[in-house]
Amino acid sequence: MLRRIAHHLFWTARHLERAEWRARLVDVHYHLLVESPPRATEPWTPLLAITGEADAFAERYIAADERSVLDFFTFDEANPSSIRSCIYAARENARALRHRISSELWLELNTLHLDAHGWSPAMLEQDGVFGFFADLRDRFYRIAGIVDGTLPRDLGYEFLTIGELLERNENVARLLDVKYHYLLPRPEDVGGPIDLLQWAAVLRSASALEAYRRAYGNAIAVDRVVELLLFDPTFPRSARFCVDQLGAALRRIAAWNAAGPVSRAPATDPLTAMLTIPAGSDVIRHGLHDFLLAVQDECARIETAVFDDYLRFE
Numbered sequence: 350m351l352r353r354i355a356h357h358l359f360w361t362a363r364h365l366e367r368a369e370w371r372a373r374l375v376d377v378h379y380h381l382l383v384e385s386p387p388r389a390t391e392p393w394t395p396l397l398a399i400t401g402e403a404d405a406f407a408e409r410y411i412a413a414d415e416r417s418v419l420d421f422f423t424f425d426e427a428n429p430s431s432i433r434s435c436i437y438a439a440r441e442n443a444r445a446l447r448h449r450i451s452s453e454l455w456l457e458l459n460t461l462h463l464d465a466h467g468w469s470p471a472m473l474e475q476d477g478v479f480g481f482f483a484d485l486r487d488r489f490y491r492i493a494g495i496v497d498g499t500l501p502r503d504l505g506y507e508f509l510t511i512g513e514l515l516e517r518n519e520n521v522a523r524l525l526d527v528k529y530h531y532l533l534p535r536p537e538d539v540g541g542p543i544d545l546l547q548w549a550a551v552l553r554s555a556s557a558l559e560a561y562r563r564a565y566g567n568a569i570a571v572d573r574v575v576e577l578l579l580f581d582p583t584f585p586r587s588a589r590f591c592v593d594q595l596g597a598a599l600r601r602i603a604a605w606n607a608a609g610p611v612s613r614a615p616a617t618d619p620l621t622a623m624l625t626i627p628a629g630s631d632v633i634r635h636g637l638h639d640f641l642l643a644v645q646d647e648c649a650r651i652e653t654a655v656f657d658d659y660l661r662f663e
Contacts, residue, residue: 362512368435575629
C-alpha cells in the first residue's frame, strides 16, 4: 500500500474519533452542570484543561463562558481540533480515498460534512444543546457501524484502526488526568457527592457507566474507575483494550509488509507492559498523574514510530 493512502486512512479515522470524543465531552459536561449547579466562576474551563487548549482559547475569546467554549469546541474553523474542523479534515482525507472506502461510508461522511457547513450557534439556542449533541452522537455511531459493516479487513482497515485507537487511548489518559487534578475545586470534597458525580461523568464520557455498574455495582470508587478505564482488557474504550488491539493491528501490518520492519517487536510493547497491572489503587498510590503522563508519552512515541515506518511520505 502507498504511504499516501495509509496516511489518509489514518487521519480520516483519527479526526473522526477526535470529533466524536469532543462531542461526548461537551454533552456530558453540559448534563453535569445541569445536574449539579457549578460553584466555579467559569465552569466551562475544565473542557479546555482536558484538551490542553486553554492558551489557544484565550488568544481569541475573552471569557470561558458557555457560548464561547461551545463555539470554540464545536464551530470554530480557526480551531483545528473543533468538531467542525475535524469533520472537514476527515472528509478531505476520505475524498482522496473514494476508491478505497465503501460508497455508504463516503455518503455518510459527505452528508455530515455538508450539514456541518450549516451549523451555527443559533442552532444550539433553537434546538437545545441536548438535542444537537444527541443527534451528533448518533451520526458518529452510524459512521462506526458503516465502517464495521462495509469495509473489508485488509491493510487499509488496519490503518483506520490505528488512527482511531491512538486518538482514543490518548484521550482516555488525558480525561483521567484532568479529573484527578483539576476538576475538584476543594480537597475536602474528595469522596463527596460532587466528586462522585464528576467521576460518574467521566464514565459517561467514555460510555463506560453501564459497564462499570455491571462489574462493580452502583457505588462509584475512584480506584475502580481507574481500573476500568486504564486496565480492563475487555472494555473497548479502556487504554488496555486499545493498546492490545493496536499492537495486534501493527503485527498484521508487519506481516503484510514483507519489506518493512517485520522482525522488530511492535512499538506498543512497552505500553502494553505498563497497562498489565491488576489494580487501579496501586497506580493511584504510586502517583496517577505521573503514570498518565507516561501513558501519553508512550502514545506519542508509538505515533512517531508508526509515521516513520508506514505513513511518512514526501
